[in-house]
Amino acid sequence: MELVPKVDAVQTYKNVSNFFKDDLEKIVLMSGSRMVDLSSPSFEENYGSSETNGIETKLINGLDAQNVVKSVHDALYHGVDPVSQRILIGLYIKRQRWIDIQPLVYREHTSFAAYRKRALLTFAYSFEGWQIKNHCDKVIRLLAYA
Template sequence: MALLPELDETKTIKKVKRFFEKEFPTLQNMAHVAFVDIKSPVISGMPVSHGAGNSSETKVSMHAYAKDVLGKVVNACNGLDQKHRHILELRYFKKLTWYEIYQLTGYGKTRGNELLNEAFLQFAWAFVDVEDLRKFK
């Protein structure tokens, strides 16, 4: 008997990709953070409170939540091997096109996608304590 059920790689990749394409940009917007690269986030602004009330309090708490989760994303990415971390960084942190990635790395879109999918699987395991993006068969 296996200790863990078998990972459904296709569904896990799809779930992690959705995280990076949908949730990750939203978290960046909520945290007012633009990532230049994984190691050095650049703060582009801090939350500004206008008056009193729950609205401002909610904005500040959402900002703090988003910054916390983004920090955990960076920590999880630091657990990936260098090649996979680099392709994830180029595609989702620096928002480069596949052509730009090819110019920097020599990886075409097909190979880049293969590496990105492998990075998604590594990320799913590294991020499991924050949010379990893994899918099992």
């Protein structure tokens, strides 16, 4: 019996990368936060604005943007290992170049790509779990199955 279905790693890498590049900033803005807030480990649970804004946010595309942003933060700070965390925050939140992040994780250029792939995959698993835990209206599925 297979407890966890086989993941299409290549498609999952693309899904996570596209989420960070194309969707995350829009969701962060809808939540009333800023991208720089995600790079801080002291991100507060009550980062959103008023209750009215929360209701309006839920109406936009049926997405609970504040809970999604909280889930991204939780996945980054409580769901992935420290090396993956540095890679993801550096590349996708702070928008640094590979060459700038590589010394922070003490990895050779040839192995950095493998660590980046591992970071994308672990984030996908963690993010899905945190969305469920944070009661997101719609779970954004980044994992692709073979």
